[in-house]
Amino acid sequence: MDSEQFVRELDARNQELLRRLAPEATLKPEVEGDLSVVNLLKVALKNEVEASESAARWMATTPEIDVKLALARQVGDEAKHYRLIADRLAELGFDARGFNPLAKGYGPLFGYLDSLTTTVERVAAGQFTREAIAIVKNRQFIEFCEAVGDGATARLYRETIEPDERHHHELGRRLLLRYATTPETQEAARRASARTLELAEELQAIALKSAGIHHAPGC
Numbered sequence: 538m539d540s541e542q543f544v545r546e547l548d549a550r551n552q553e554l555l556r557r558l559a560p561e562a563t564l565k566p567e568v569e570g571d572l573s574v575v576n577l578l579k580v581a582l583k584n585e586v587e588a589s590e591s592a593a594r595w596m597a598t599t600p601e602i603d604v605k606l607a608l609a610r611q612v613g614d615e616a617k618h619y620r621l622i623a624d625r626l627a628e629l630g631f632d633a634r635g636f637n638p639l640a641k642g643y644g645p646l647f648g649y650l651d652s653l654t655t656t657v658e659r660v661a662a663g664q665f666t667r668e669a670i671a672i673v674k675n676r677q678f679i680e681f682c683e684a685v686g687d688g689a690t691a692r693l694y695r696e697t698i699e700p701d702e703r704h705h706h707e708l709g710r711r712l713l714l715r716y717a718t719t720p721e722t723q724e725a726a727r728r729a730s731a732r733t734l735e736l737a738e739e740l741q742a743i744a745l746k747s748a749g750i751h752h753a754p755g756c
Contacts, residue, residue: 540714543723547730548710551666554734555673574687575631577678581622583638587647588667589615594651595659603715604656607664607708614701621697625690646736653729657716661726662733664709670737671702 538546589612596608623633643651650667653659675694682691717726 538723540718540723543717543726544710544713547661547665547713547727548669551669551730551734554738555669557738574682574685574690575626575629577681578622578626578629578690579631579633579636579638581678582619582626582633582636583644584671585615585619585622586638587643589619591647591650591663595653595663598654599656599659601656601716604660604712607712610708611664611705614705618698618701621693625693628689645739646733649732649736655722655725657713657722657726658729660709660712660716662729664705665713665726666709666730666733668702668706668709670734672699672706675699675702 592608592611592615596605596612599605599608626633646667650659650663653662675698679691679694679699682688682694713726717723
């Protein structure tokens with residue numbers, strides 16, 4: 538099929554699976570202590586630094602200039618989000634300067650993304666699919682913040698972080714239209730996207746069962 542039809546079908550399949558990422562779940566089970574905006578923002582710090590590093594590693598080994606530039610934009614955005622979240626944590630009474638969100642290591646999703654070697658796999662899994670997951674998780678987090686009366690954190694996500702994630706997802710869409718043009722590249726993109734969603738679903742089930750975690754933001 539042509540790339541436009543392929544991307545439409547891939548997006549429709551992703552949206553169907555994303556509906557199974559229920560509000561009572563999350564991508565990461567690392568929250569410790571009471572479920573609160575502060576503890577969920579600590580999870581967000583790990584998500585952001587992992588997303589930034591994934592894009593940075595890919596940028597160094599991606600030959601296509603337009604993809605390099607898209608990855609560079611993402612590296613900067615995710616790093617910006619980290620700083621904004623750290624600033625918000627400081628306003629909430631938590632000093633993130635001595636906090637290492639990677640103290641327990643990288644997550645399984647980061648490991649999978651880091652294993653991808655082709656441009657079409659990276660775009661499909663990272664920008665197109667992981668950022669679609671982030672949009673869903675951030676919407677849930679905004680709802681949580683509003684429910685507990687934290688309008689400032691909700692605004693940070695609604696007005697700054699979520700628009701950036703939507704831009705990353707749209708970049709992924711445009712790049713797939715350009716590079717997922719053959720049966721082979723389309724199948725590679727399909728597999729990478731499906732595995733990303735599978736990992737998200739597995740991690741959300743672990744998070745809810747082991748720690749009762751829900752509404753954590755994406756990246």
